[in-house]
Amino acid sequence: MSLDAVLARIDTDLDQSTARLMELLRIQSISTDPAFDAEVARAAEWLAADLRRIGFDASVRPTTGHPMVVAHGADDGPHVLFYGHYDVQPVDPLNLWHRDPFDPAIEEQNGVKVIRARGASDDNGQLMTFVEACRAWKAVTGKLPARVTIFFEGEEESGSPSLVPFLEANAEELRAEVALICDTGLFSDGTPGIVTQLRGMLQEEITITGPSIDLHSGMFGGVAMNPIRVLSGILANLHDAQGTVQVPGFYDGIPELSEELRAQWEGLGFNVEGFLGPVGLSHPAGEADRTPLEMIWSRPTAEVNGIWGGYTGAGFKTVLPSQAHAKISFRLVAGQDPLRLRENFRDWVQAQLPPDCSADFIAHGASPASTMDISHPAFDVARTALSEEWPNEAAFIGSGGSIPVAGYFKEILGMDSILAGFGRDDDAIHSPNEKYDLSSFHHGIRSWARILHGLSG
Amino acid sequence: MSLDAVLARIDTDLDQSTARLMELLRIQSISTDPAFDAEVARAAEWLAADLRRIGFDASVRPTTGHPMVVAHGADDGPHVLFYGHYDVQPVDPLNLWHRDPFDPAIEEQNGVKVIRARGASDDNGQLMTFVEACRAWKAVTGKLPARVTIFFEGEEESGSPSLVPFLEANAEELRAEVALICDTGLFSDGTPGIVTQLRGMLQEEITITGPSIDLHSGMFGGVAMNPIRVLSGILANLHDAQGTVQVPGFYDGIPELSEELRAQWEGLGFNVEGFLGPVGLSHPAGEADRTPLEMIWSRPTAEVNGIWGGYTGAGFKTVLPSQAHAKISFRLVAGQDPLRLRENFRDWVQAQLPPDCSADFIAHGASPASTMDISHPAFDVARTALSEEWPNEAAFIGSGGSIPVAGYFKEILGMDSILAGFGRDDDAIHSPNEKYDLSSFHHGIRSWARILHGLSG
Numbered sequence: 001m002s003l004d005a006v007l008a009r010i011d012t013d014l015d016q017s018t019a020r021l022m023e024l025l026r027i028q029s030i031s032t033d034p035a036f037d038a039e040v041a042r043a044a045e046w047l048a049a050d051l052r053r054i055g056f057d058a059s060v061r062p063t064t065g066h067p068m069v070v071a072h073g074a075d076d077g078p079h080v081l082f083y084g085h086y087d088v089q090p091v092d093p094l095n096l097w098h099r100d101p102f103d104p105a106i107e108e109q110n111g112v113k114v115i116r117a118r119g120a121s122d123d124n125g126q127l128m129t130f131v132e133a134c135r136a137w138k139a140v141t142g143k144l145p146a147r148v149t150i151f152f153e154g155e156e157e158s159g160s161p162s163l164v165p166f167l168e169a170n171a172e173e174l175r176a177e178v179a180l181i182c183d184t185g186l187f188s189d190g191t192p193g194i195v196t197q198l199r200g201m202l203q204e205e206i207t208i209t210g211p212s213i214d215l216h217s218g219m220f221g222g223v224a225m226n227p228i229r230v231l232s233g234i235l236a237n238l239h240d241a242q243g244t245v246q247v248p249g250f251y252d253g254i255p256e257l258s259e260e261l262r263a264q265w266e267g268l269g270f271n272v273e274g275f276l277g278p279v280g281l282s283h284p285a286g287e288a289d290r291t292p293l294e295m296i297w298s299r300p301t302a303e304v305n306g307i308w309g310g311y312t313g314a315g316f317k318t319v320l321p322s323q324a325h326a327k328i329s330f331r332l333v334a335g336q337d338p339l340r341l342r343e344n345f346r347d348w349v350q351a352q353l354p355p356d357c358s359a360d361f362i363a364h365g366a367s368p369a370s371t372m373d374i375s376h377p378a379f380d381v382a383r384t385a386l387s388e389e390w391p392n393e394a395a396f397i398g399s400g401g402s403i404p405v406a407g408y409f410k411e412i413l414g415m416d417s418i419l420a421g422f423g424r425d426d427d428a429i430h431s432p433n434e435k436y437d438l439s440s441f442h443h444g445i446r447s448w449a450r451i452l453h454g455l456s457g
Numbered sequence: 458m459s460l461d462a463v464l465a466r467i468d469t470d471l472d473q474s475t476a477r478l479m480e481l482l483r484i485q486s487i488s489t490d491p492a493f494d495a496e497v498a499r500a501a502e503w504l505a506a507d508l509r510r511i512g513f514d515a516s517v518r519p520t521t522g523h524p525m526v527v528a529h530g531a532d533d534g535p536h537v538l539f540y541g542h543y544d545v546q547p548v549d550p551l552n553l554w555h556r557d558p559f560d561p562a563i564e565e566q567n568g569v570k571v572i573r574a575r576g577a578s579d580d581n582g583q584l585m586t587f588v589e590a591c592r593a594w595k596a597v598t599g600k601l602p603a604r605v606t607i608f609f610e611g612e613e614e615s616g617s618p619s620l621v622p623f624l625e626a627n628a629e630e631l632r633a634e635v636a637l638i639c640d641t642g643l644f645s646d647g648t649p650g651i652v653t654q655l656r657g658m659l660q661e662e663i664t665i666t667g668p669s670i671d672l673h674s675g676m677f678g679g680v681a682m683n684p685i686r687v688l689s690g691i692l693a694n695l696h697d698a699q700g701t702v703q704v705p706g707f708y709d710g711i712p713e714l715s716e717e718l719r720a721q722w723e724g725l726g727f728n729v730e731g732f733l734g735p736v737g738l739s740h741p742a743g744e745a746d747r748t749p750l751e752m753i754w755s756r757p758t759a760e761v762n763g764i765w766g767g768y769t770g771a772g773f774k775t776v777l778p779s780q781a782h783a784k785i786s787f788r789l790v791a792g793q794d795p796l797r798l799r800e801n802f803r804d805w806v807q808a809q810l811p812p813d814c815s816a817d818f819i820a821h822g823a824s825p826a827s828t829m830d831i832s833h834p835a836f837d838v839a840r841t842a843l844s845e846e847w848p849n850e851a852a853f854i855g856s857g858g859s860i861p862v863a864g865y866f867k868e869i870l871g872m873d874s875i876l877a878g879f880g881r882d883d884d885a886i887h888s889p890n891e892k893y894d895l896s897s898f899h900h901g902i903r904s905w906a907r908i909l910h911g912l913s914g
């Protein structure tokens with residue numbers, strides 16, 4: 001059977017696959033710093049050349065920012081679009097790295113082999129799992145089991161400014177039955193997950209103004225309303241004692257979790273102590289009647305991400321400030337309309353203002369939650385394939401964060417995304433000493449080989 | 458009668474008095490910036506030389522910081538110590554000044570003549586009112602009506618680091634029956650005030666720690682306790698809806714205002730609209746059952762002077778921070794023990810912490826309120842003299858702020874202070890375009906001439 005031969009080929013070719021990944025990891029493709037523009041371009045060229053070697057019709061496509069790489073396979077079968085990003089995060093603070101971030105090496109960490117380099121996990125190691133799976137299929141059978149289009153972005157770590165225009169301008173070329181995205185992690189060691197629901201986001205910045213100028217608290221303290229007092233009161237009202245968000249209408253229209261997903265999630269044996277312990281916590285905050293996994297994956301939240309006002313330097317200054325500020329974000333789930341929530345939030349703040357105080361708002365991001373339609377057969381194919389490769393059964397899981405590209409694929413290209421990845425919580429992405437487990441790379445390649453096989457029917 | 462002759466001499470000498478003040482104002486005696494150390498020293502020398510010309514035995518006395526100026530008159534009568542400070546605030550933002558801050562000039566502002574310069578009001582213009590009063594007495598009568606010691610500080614605007622050691626080392630030399638301090642303002646246009654009660658201060662900095670590291674709010678939001686939420690809740694509890702401070706024992710031991718002072722204060726016709734209007738407010742906050750003047754002069758307050766935590770830069774970052782911080786100050790009145798209140802406050806904060814959160818405190822300043830013993834006859838002498846000079850009767854008033862030197866005089870030298878000054882609310886001290894009304898300077902000199910006369914019995 002050809003799948004077995006492909007998997008065997010992946011095993012014997014692992015050293016060469018790793019060597020190719022390391023070649024890519026030597027390129028300093030930091031997208032946010034113009035000093036590295038040429039390196040970003042070099043990474044795109046390297047990928048296009050590598051894909052051509054496998055037989056793809058690959059091209060580097062300019063944008064007003066960093067280029068995209070688009071590659072088409074010539075094979076029959078269901079059409080899938082694979083997405084990854086080849087740009088990486090900056091490396092500072094450089095002194096916390098124990099080796100050059102762009103001089104990759106296999107090292108041992110906690111008894112397992114890891115590939116150490118910036119981008120090893122996020123996202124070059126992950127995107128190469130798919131490329132290597134394609135290479136193995138072509139080497140063994142001369143073709144791919146599906147019609148594959150590959151799409152690599154070079155601006156994911158710098159806000160993806162060219163992504164939407166590029167998708168809009170090339171919608172016909174990029175639209176497939178389903179997208180495959182490799183930029184997430186395993187649910188836990190040995191248990192792969194496919195993320196099928198991503199939370200949305202509403203970001204608001206609020207400024208409370210009391211007196212028109214900063215005042216001396218000896219002269220005015222007590223008599224003049226202090227905007228920090230007002231802001232604190234409003235923020236304190238954001239949750240009740242049970243952790244329920246108090247903005248009117250906040251929970252309207254949110255569906256309860258399906259029994260099927262609830263059972264799957266309960267079966268994951270999520271370890272709250274293991275989740276909170278490493279960050280110094282032991283008691284879940286938030287909605288008292290929800291499990292932590294439910295809170296992160298399927299319930300909306302409100303968090304204050306920043307607060308400032310008055311004197312914040314060393315020592316003391318008895319100022320009664322004119323203004324106080326906060327940045328507040330809401331993670332949203334299906335059923336919540338970000339723009340209606342923005343209005344409700346602002347009205348709720350205004351209603352709490354004492355005389356003489358005003359509130360001004362800055363609208364930052366707003367995006368709805370997205371939930372994949374898992375009725376497309378590719379979802380079950382992927383789940384079965386992952387379950388066969390890994391020790392434990394794969395689960396459809398949620399994600400507390402947002403992966404904007406999945407939302408754009410749905411909105412602009414009308415396709416759902418299968419978000420499967422092999423990163424681990426301790427990969428230190430965006431941090432010094434980033435790594436990718438060699439076993440993640442190896443079984444990641446094998447996972448995609450199995451998924452491609454499954455897609456062929 | 459000699460007082461009349463002295464007052465007449467002051468009137469005819471006003472131009473020369475103003476010219477001498479301007480000479481002093483040309484010296485850039487900014488004490489907080491070492492670049493101006495030589496200028497600070499030059500101001501001390503200038504003052505000592507001027508006092509010698511009047512007949513004082515004056516000396517510039519080195520400290521580990523900026524020098525003090527001490528000058529003794531050789532006359533008989535009750536011994537008084539006059540205090541002022543010759544150092545000035547920095548001048549930035551310089552671009553907001555409409556002339557060089559150290560090129561003094563008489564200008565017209567709102568129809569009255571003002572002396573424009575850094576230090577014109579705070580405190581060189583004020584301290585020279587006393588020097589000029591002495592000069593006039595000496596010129597007319599050849600002596601002073603009291604035994605006068607003059608004590609000028611050069612570090613008041615930079616925290617007075619040498620003041621306490623200097624007072625302790627020179628207590629015998631500086632101790633007098635009563636101190637005269639000219640570093641305050643008129644109660645209102647035409648109404649002089651003698652400040653007889655000064656509030657104390659307790660300053661606390663609090664840090665709330667939740668998770669041990671900053672977290673991603675997508676991964677942990679809702680489940681991990683956010684320290685900004687905890688801090689906001691605690692700060693929101695600091696006052697109840699009536700503005701009453703909720704720290705246990707906060708109001709214990711505070712005496713009610715005497716009927717005499719209450720009547721005097723009510724007679725001042727304090728204009729709340731006129732006080733709050735210029736800073737954009739119209740509704741007094743604070744204790745609902747107290748008048749604004751009572752709140753500022755004789756009631757304790759709690760104010761948040763600074764708050765910060767999480768991401769406070771441009772744009773947005775969905776961080777769930779490890780820590781949140783606030784600086785909180787309490788203005789204290791007679792009967793309150795700062796150190797006991799510090800303990801009560803910390804206990805009160807600790808009692809509100811949810812699981813997994815801790816609070817750390819930094820103790821900043823703590824000083825009790827001080828109330829002058831106005832039974833010393835000099836207080837009535839000063840009040841009568843001021844009432845004769847100004848259109849309206851002088852009042853014993855309170856001050857919302859703290860004037861630490863008055864506390865040190867009491868603590869170290871065992872003497873009360875008569876705090877009388879002629880500044881106005883719109884003098885812009887510490888700000889660009891500082892000024893001192895020429896009439897404040899003129900009638901200030903005449904006021905001290907009258908007080909010196911009164912002291913002689």
